[in-house]
Amino acid sequence: MFIVVQMQAQISEPNSHKSFWQEDFSEGQIPAGWIVKTLNDSSVSWECTNQPYPGSFGHDQQAPPLASKSGGYHLQFSPGVKVDKNYRKWFKAGKWADGYIMTSAIDCSGKNSVVLRFSQNFMWNDWGGVRADAGLFAGVSNDGEHWHEYEVRNQVGSEADCPNPMNVELNISAYAAQQKTVYLRFYWRGIFAWYWMVDDINLSEAPDRDISASSLISHKESGNSFTDRDVFRFNVVNLSAVKITEPFDCYLQLDKRQPLKVTVPFSKSFPLGIVDTVRVEFPPVDMTDYGIHNIRFITSLPDDSRKENDTLNVQLFSKAYELGEITGFSTTGSDFIFDCHHARIRINFCRDDIFRIQMAYNGEFTDPAGNDIVISKPVAFVNVKYSVLGDYYLLKTNNLALRVYKHPMRFELYKSDNSTLVWKEAKGITYGQETVQYLQRGESENFYGGGMQNGRFSHRDKTIAMKIDWNWEDGGNPNPAPFFMSTQGYAALRNTYAPGEYSFKDTVMLQHSEPRFDCYYFTGESLKDLLGDYTLLTGRPFLPPRWALGMGDANCYNRGTNKSRNTTGFKGTTPDVIPLIADQYISNNIPRGWILPNDGYGCGYTKLDSVVKELSKRGFHTGLWTENGVEKIAREVAEYGTRLCKLDVAWIGNGYKFAIDGCKAAYEGIENNSDARGFIWSVCGWAGTHRNSVVWTGDQSGSWNYIRWHIPTVIGAGLSAQNCATGDVDGIFGGSDKTYTRDLQWKCFTPVFMAMSGWAPKDKQPYVYGEPYTSINRKYLSLKLQLTPYMYTLCNEAFETGVPAVRAMVLEFPSDPVCFGTTTQYEFMLGKSLLVAPVYKDEAKRDSIYLPSGQWFDYWDGTMITGGTMLNNYPAPLDKLPLFVRAGSILPMYPQMNYDGERPADTLTLDLYPGADASFELYEDQGSTRDYRNGAFTKTRIEMKSDDLINQKCEIRIHPSKSSYKEMLASRSYLLLVHQKTVPGRVTIQGERCRKFRKKSDFDAATSGWYMDVNDRNGILLVKTGKFPTKDNVEVKTY
CATH class of the missing domain: 2.60.40.1760 (glycosyl hydrolase (family 31))
Structure with a gap:
């Protein structure tokens, strides 16, 4: 038996006059007369679909679509969906999810040779063991009962990735040539999971004359011990339609040496039979000069009709040299x-x-990465x-x-x-x-x-x-x-x-x-310095548009135009996203950011231009999911107004350069066709992806464990300058009311995030579980939107320095050894001021919250806590995310809105936490265009001086805004929230004493003045300044 497996994305097509039968499933259904046979369970069956493997336990991400030449519809067998995590029960019952599909009879009479070709992609596992006769088999028969089978996994191991596509070629002449009836069969046997996809099945006659430089059999690819008398041996296979009856030459070129020649002495009396193999051996050579050798083996058969398989190039490696x-x-x-x-x-x-x-x-120095990873270097001597x-x-x-x-x-x-x-x-x-x-x-x-x-x-x-291994689970590396x-x-x-x-x-x-x-x-002297140096060479993290800090919502809303049976998403058309989703956000009063209405293989879109306009009226930006490139992006961006692109693993899933180039192409596709900033989501990234794209963790199932391991994931990504790093809210599979709410809570304290519906029993919008979950989710989404000036400033800091918004404790407390290791892996700093400790268990408390030295405020009740301590049994009912503010902090906040830009940010709230001198340089720009790259932005320095936490005398100074941009506010009011217990004797603004109010309602109605609320969060002094030009200095003092 001889199997040719070609793993390139494209292979040479058989000569058109030699091909006599093919099936590419373009009709979207199993051809008439084909037989589908299911064993053990009727719901595990071969089907014709244009969707990839949808995911299941242990492999719960979508598989990449089969990258066959015809694309689209293909054959698929997906036992993993049914067997799932119940494989032990199947094994105990002695059942296997076996099944095959068989063609109708094919006439091969008059064909002296028959070659079967097809494209495939698969993944299998050996969980629970496999049967002795297990495998993925392509079979050929003359009567539909007696079969000759070929195992086509080609040594791809359990849980290993198959090349996509793997193009298989089988010479089945011995069983099909000159046969009136020939049946083909694809048989999954004796394995529990996961999937097999087959497409572009073709029968053709073999070329008249064709020999293949098949394999090197004398040496391994690696681990060789080279000597001064190495002998090279190769296998050569006759793939012709006839026997080879004359001699032919073979050549061996070792590195840059002169080629060696061997003549293989076939003749009419001593022919090389069809699909027979001959071993070719060369004289001994000295291999001791290098630890690596480049081998080129060439067959030279006169009038060989297929040249692409005449040469075998192999690189051989010694043991560690x-x-x-x-x-x-x-x-x-x-x-x-x-x-x-x-x-x-x-x-x-x-x-x-x-x-x-x-x-x-x-x-000889080489640089395969070129300018892809390192895009700039200092040029000074x-x-x-x-x-x-x-x-x-x-x-x-x-x-x-x-x-x-x-x-x-x-x-x-x-x-x-x-x-x-x-x-x-x-x-x-x-x-x-x-x-x-x-x-x-x-x-x-x-x-x-x-x-x-x-x-x-x-x-x-x-x-x-x-490495890129498409492992989205705990322990995987989706964006190394x-x-x-x-x-x-x-x-x-x-x-x-x-x-x-x-x-x-x-x-x-x-x-x-x-x-x-x-x-x-x-x-460098600090980890922050090192991040700065790293991103100096590889590029700074991109600055997202301000609206991108809002929540994203993804699903397919266009399945009504698609006839595939194996789909996800709503069975309507794209405009249905407006009443189904957008209007529901509004009726539930949920803050919002953007929508991806075509998220899913083969989804497409309908009336996109009007959808974008209607979503914009409702406060949503619109993005698109793409599985195969950005050829349409010019029209989608320039004419329709889309502003986001999510790249699928089917396109950039090979990672490395594919990911770098794909992200760059999509990012520039947005920027070259609008005045907007690029905003891209991708997976399978590499060093440098951070300058163009959000990186996310892939497809998982929502659970408490999912929340747990995502916390250090996002923290760790930031330590490679991946500032915008996230995972889907509550995963795309599974999930529950509580895990959704807990996951959303802490992700509101990261720059970007989204929820993806269509794969779980319940969709993933913040309102789907009803009360109390809707109100809790609304509370945190509202707080995230209010904290926009704080988060946006941190994102700009990442853009300028490489230091992420979400920070490992060691970044802010580099001298505290408690912060070095995993003790603090389930908490992080958002900037310098906020400590976030997500709840990742089904309980109303949180243990092991480490507060470094210094004074800390509990964000929710204002309780003061002295640091250098570990908090256990911290009360955390479902609506409470453990959140602490460092003494000496300034948190700028915008007015409450339901989406970015809903109203002018003409009142800036400053949430002030005394106890140490503090400063914050607020960054603002237009929010969505690229004008900031040409200096169109402002920075406003805000300072607070405070004596101590007992006397609580404060001086707050808002410096004039530096620089400008077209849309900047000429003036604004300031609302100061000073966390202190004592009632001040007086408060001055610009040196003049301002009015004290005794009732909160009177204070709320006034334009300036102050009010002390001793019952709110352990005491808060509220000060309204009235309106001031943003180019003026504003000074507030408490006595």
Whole structure:
């Protein structure tokens, strides 16, 4: 049996005159006469659908659609949907979700050879074990009863990802040639889950003359021990319609050496039969010069009618290959070159505190990432002093000292004194199929970064994956970034698209699956400094439009135009989103942000232009989901007015460069066709995605555990500058009234989030569970909208510095060892002022809330708490999110609105928490255009000086707004909420005593004055200033 599996996205089509039967399912139904047979359970059956595998337990994200050439409708068998987590019951009962689909009879008479081709995508698991006869089988029969089967998983293992598509070619001539009746069958057998998709089934005659350079059989891809007498052996297969009856030549080219030739001596008396294999062997060669070799094997059959399978290119890797000793040294400007036999190492200094190390095993430097990941570098000359000190070279700047040891080559990094260690290699870099750097871990060293690592933010003693594996669950890595930071004052960025793995054990091992090494190193005094340096090179996090801070709502509302049986979403058309969703937000008085009305494979849209206009009238912006590119984005943005693009895994799911390019294309698609800012959602991101896109965790099921592991996920993403990072509210599957409310609560204290309906028994709008949940959800969405100036300023800070809005405790308290590790993984700071401790269990309390040293206010009742303590049994009924404010904080707030821009923000509320001097620089701009990039924004510095928490004398100064933008307010009023227990003797505004009110109703009716509410949150002084020009200084004092 010989199976050809071609894993490219496209394969050569069989010659048109050779193809005699095909089925691409474009009619959207199983062809007439085909037989579908289900065993054990009638609800697990082959079907014809244009939807991918919808998701289930253990694999609850949608699968990517089958990327066949015809696309759209295909055959699908999805036992995972039915078996789900009940596979143990099935196993105990001795039942398996088996099923097959069989074609009607196909006439192959007159065909001397028959080749079966089809495209497939699948994923399977061995949970509960698999039957002895298990597999995914393509079969051929002449009578529909006796079958010859081909197992077509092609060594793709349990839970491993199949190439999409996997294009399969089977020469079935022995069973189909010259046969009047031929049946084909696709049979899922003896496996519980998950799915198999098949499309573009084709029968053709084999080419007249075709041999295939099939495989290298003498060497493994990796782990080889090269010698000076390696013998190469290859398999060559005859895929012709006839026997090969003459000799042909085969060539072997090893690296850049002269090719070797072997003649295979076939003849009429000694032919190579149809689908027969011949072994080709070459004389011994010396392989000891490199740890990596490029092999090219070529078959040369005269008049071969298919050339694309004549050549086999293979890269062979040794076991870990060490660089060895330094054999040469040279320098040019800020570049320092070291030779280690054939290998070459280049060190380049970008700045006094940033440098780059590259290694080329063959002396030829490459840069596959180009300008994709690192988009800008400092261009100033760096004064690097170098010297030779005994057994090492010393490269020294004003900020660092890099030692390069000679025997063998090894690096150590110190501060500029050349004595304070930053990091040192435990052994020299090794290369082969993977390149590894080995660092000695510091005694108390902690590590952060790695992009979005589900369920994790602090990585000491952990191993994290740097690869796209479509694992959306706890422990997965939906948006990795090959970047990490250390508490020892350094960070590293591997400039590569190669997947890898970082192990932060006693010996830190940093591995990527490529033979080259390319790493930028940053040194700094704080983690914030390191984030700034990292984003200086890779780009700052994007500044979202202000409306994007509101809640997003996604589903498909266009299924009425789609005849597929396997769909999600409402069975209507796009305009139905208005009465079904938008008007329901309004009738329930729910704050809102944007709607994605076509979220789902094959959904499409109807009357989009009028839908966008009507949603805008109701306070919603409109976005679109895309599964295959942005070809239509110009019209959708410029004519229809859409302002958001969510990229599906079907398009950018390959990650790496696909994700970088896809996000950039969509982002620029919005900006090139409007005056708006790009606003993109994506998954499978990489280093650099943060500059264009929201990253989210993928598709999961809502639960208490879902809430739990999402907290450190979002925290950790921020430590790789992924400022806008999130997961769907309460997942897209499962969920409940309580988990929805708890999940929404804490996500209101993150920059962006959305809910996705259509996959769970109940939809995911904030009002679907009724009371008390609707009111609680409304409360937190309203608070989020009021806190817009605080959140928007934090997003601008991320845009300017790389420091995220959602901050690990270690970012704000870098000297507190309690904050270094997982003790604080379920709490975070929103900016410098707010500490958020989400509730992630089904209980009305929260344990293990750590408050660092200092004074803290309970946001809800104003209780003062002295820090340096762990709170347990903190009362947290369903409507209460544990929320604390640091003494010495200023929280700016806009008037209550139901959507951004509903009314002018002409009254700015300042929520003031004395106890320490404080300042806040409020950032404001137009909110949706790109004018801010040309200086159209204002910054307003607000300061508070307070004696202490006992005397509570305060001085609040609002400085004149700096700069301007067209839409800025010429004047505004200020409402000050000063948290204090004592009633002041007097309050002055601009040095003049202002009126005291004894009744709250009188104060509310007045334009200026003050009122002391001793019963509100442990005491609040309310001060109205009246209206002042925003270019004026405003000063308020309490005595």
